[in-house]
Amino acid sequence: EDKVVQSPLSLVVHEGDTVTLNCSYEVTNFRSLLWYKQEKKAPTFLFMLTSSGIEKKSGRLSSILDKKELFSILNITATQTGDSAVYLCAVPAGYGNKLVFGAGTILRVKS
Amino acid sequence: DADVTQTPRNRITKTGKRIMLECSQTKGHDRMYWYRQDPGLGLRLIYYSFDVKDINKGEISDGYSVSRQAQAKFSLSLESAIPNQTALYFCATSDFAPKPGTSGRETQYFGPGTRLLVL
Numbered sequence: 001e002d003k004v005v006q007s008p009l010s011l012v013v014h015e016g017d018t019v020t021l022n023c024s025y026e027v028t029n030f031r032s033l034l035w036y037k038q039e040k041k042a043p044t045f046l047f048m049l050t051s052s053g054i055e056k057k058s059g060r061l062s063s064i065l066d067k068k069e070l071f072s073i074l075n076i077t078a079t080q081t082g083d084s085a086v087y088l089c090a091v092p093a094g095y096g097n098k099l100v101f102g103a104g105t106i107l108r109v110k111s
Numbered sequence: 112d113a114d115v116t117q118t119p120r121n122r123i124t125k126t127g128k129r130i131m132l133e134c135s136q137t138k139g140h141d142r143m144y145w146y147r148q149d150p151g152l153g154l155r156l157i158y159y160s161f162d163v164k165d166i167n168k169g170e171i172s173d174g175y176s177v178s179r180q181a182q183a184k185f186s187l188s189l190e191s192a193i194p195n196q197t198a199l200y201f202c203a204t205s206d207f208a209p210k211p212g213t214s215g216r217e218t219q220y221f222g223p224g225t226r227l228l229v230l
Binding site: 009034041042043044045048088090098099100101102103104 | 144146151152153154155156159169201218219220221222223224
């Protein structure tokens with residue numbers, strides 16, 4: 001059964017801290033892994049990772065994939081209150097790229 | 112204008128009622144999806160459609176049905192709503208064959224969500 005597990009489930013930090021969010025997966029025929037940020041409503045796309053070891057960066061966010069150990073991490077440096085959100089990890093699986101989502105990590109950044 | 116829209120945005124209904132949630136997109140994507148989101152369970156796939164003639168069940172399709180009226184429209188129906196269908200519902204689209212320079216075919220674009228409460 002295809003599975004995506006995220007940890008921690010929730011996290012509270014202070015502004016300026018660095019956080020690392022984890023995502024492990026078990027899927028057949030792995031193709032890619034996606035990270036989304038969900039604030040009040042719909043998830044918004046952050047990164048798609050397809051190759052091991054190549055870090056994707058967008059401002060203070062970065063992500064890396066390890067296809068051998070079947071996990072990805074999302075790093076946020078110098079956190080701000082606007083980073084408070086649910087971060088979702090997802091992997092396409094099965095017939096036609098249906099996304100399997102993890103339960104998400106709730107991040108709260110306190111000022 | 113938003114690329115993926117959902118109506119209604121909020122709905123309260125009673126047990127046993129039939130309701131329909133609608134999704135429209137202007138992205139020109141062939142693929143459309145319906146998810147529900149519950150606290151602690153993440154997003155779970157209800158139904159998905161790869162074109163107007165191709166509709167497939169997701170992991171939690173019982174109690175739901177869908178209709179793909181056109182490439183741009185994908186509706187989700189609850190034939191007889193029950194309280195455990197109270198959730199946040201999202202529609203999403205994706206492009207199987209993206210144009211060069213776009214982010215990739217597995218990327219899904221989500222609507223704003225419909226919050227449903229079944230009493």
